Amino acid sequence: MSPMSPTPDESRPPRTAAVIPAAGRGVRLGPGAPKALRALGGTPMLIHAVRAMAASRAVSLVVVVAPPDGAPEVKNLLDEHSLPERTDYLVVPGGETRQESVRLGLDALPADIAVVLVHDAARPLVPVDTVDAVVEAVRDGAPAVVPALQLTDTVKEVEPGPRGAPEPVLATPVRARLRAVQTPQGFDRETLVRAHATVAVDGEGATDDAGMVEQLGAPVVVVPGHEEAFKVTRPLDLLLAEAVLARRRANDAF
Numbered sequence: 001m002s003p004m005s006p007t008p009d010e011s012r013p014p015r016t017a018a019v020i021p022a023a024g025r026g027v028r029l030g031p032g033a034p035k036a037l038r039a040l041g042g043t044p045m046l047i048h049a050v051r052a053m054a055a056s057r058a059v060s061l062v063v064v065v066a067p068p069d070g071a072p073e074v075k076n077l078l079d080e081h082s083l084p085e086r087t088d089y090l091v092v093p094g095g096e097t098r099q100e101s102v103r104l105g106l107d108a109l110p111a112d113i114a115v116v117l118v119h120d121a122a123r124p125l126v127p128v129d130t131v132d133a134v135v136e137a138v139r140d141g142a143p144a145v146v147p148a149l150q151l152t153d154t155v156k157e158v159e160p161g162p163r164g165a166p167e168p169v170l171a172t173p174v175r176a177r178l179r180a181v182q183t184p185q186g187f188d189r190e191t192l193v194r195a196h197a198t199v200a201v202d203g204e205g206a207t208d209d210a211g212m213v214e215q216l217g218a219p220v221v222v223v224p225g226h227e228e229a230f231k232v233t234r235p236l237d238l239l240l241a242e243a244v245l246a247r248r249r250a251n252d253a254f
């Protein structure tokens with residue numbers, strides 16, 4: 001047991017929690033409320049993400065990391081929307097960066113949590129099968145598990161230059177070896193807590209949690225992601241999310 005992990009109660013089996021960082025502003029989506037609170041199909045994006053995590057029977061606790069001054073509003077939202085009763089819910093205020101928000105969510109976990117999922121509020125439509133596949137891989141012994149997709153675009157490595165200026169191409173990585181990474185990412189709790197406690201990476205260097213675990217030297221594995229687990233980042237993503245949700249609702253009506 002790591003010195004950073006609280007002592008578990010031996011009388012209860014270890015549980016799985018999902019931490020949902022939802023404290024971002026959504027600058028790339030354009031002006032408006034914090035992204036997680038914006039509506040998708042009439043319901044805040046965050047509520048979709050919470051439901052997506054709670055849909056997994058493996059998940060017994062969901063920790064929402066709210067915008068720093070928005071925890072009371074998020075608590076009210078969770079109270080107002082129907083959510084599975086077998087799941088517990090906690091809300092904590094977030095930080096300036098995604099990395100800080102995730103760490104604040106980890107700090108709130110009770111002692112009996114052994115497996116942690118970290119899931120972007122901005123990926124509201126991830127199917128439950130993807131969530132379950134990630135949890136299963138962690139329970140099978142992988143300390144860090146990432147859902148990911150093969151790429152359809154060819155990727156170039158460039159020398160970044162001023163915005164809009166031509167950028168010299170440095171390399172074309174072999175596409176078959178590349179994966180586009182999604183969430184929820186799943187972790188053995190001790191490994192993720194250690195990564196957040198010891199790997200301090202600024203800015204672009206820490207765009208996901210698995211990247212921090214890689215820096216510890218611990219193994220990270222990829223399982224198949226899902227195209228509907230895409231991240232709502234720009235306005236076009238929101239249009240796509242509305243279309244996917246409308247199709248699901250139409251299918252459910254029959």
Ligand SMILES: Nc1ccn([C@@H]2O[C@H](COP(=O)(O)OP(=O)(O)OP(=O)(O)O)[C@@H](O)[C@H]2O)c(=O)n1
Nearest residue numbers: 021022023024025026027028096097101121122
């Ligand atoms: N300080 C932050 C920044 C981001 N996030 C969360 O991390 C997830 C993925 O980040 P991203 O899509 O980049 O969201 P934003 O930071 O809100 O987007 P943008 O960069 O366009 O402002 C989101 O659920 C977001 O709320 C967070 O909890 N705390």
Ligand SMILES: C[C@](O)(CO)[C@H](O)COP(=O)(O)O
Nearest residue numbers: 098120181182183207208231
């Ligand atoms: C964690 C993540 O969603 C995996 O693809 C992604 O790295 C978050 O990046 P963002 O640009 O901060 O949204």
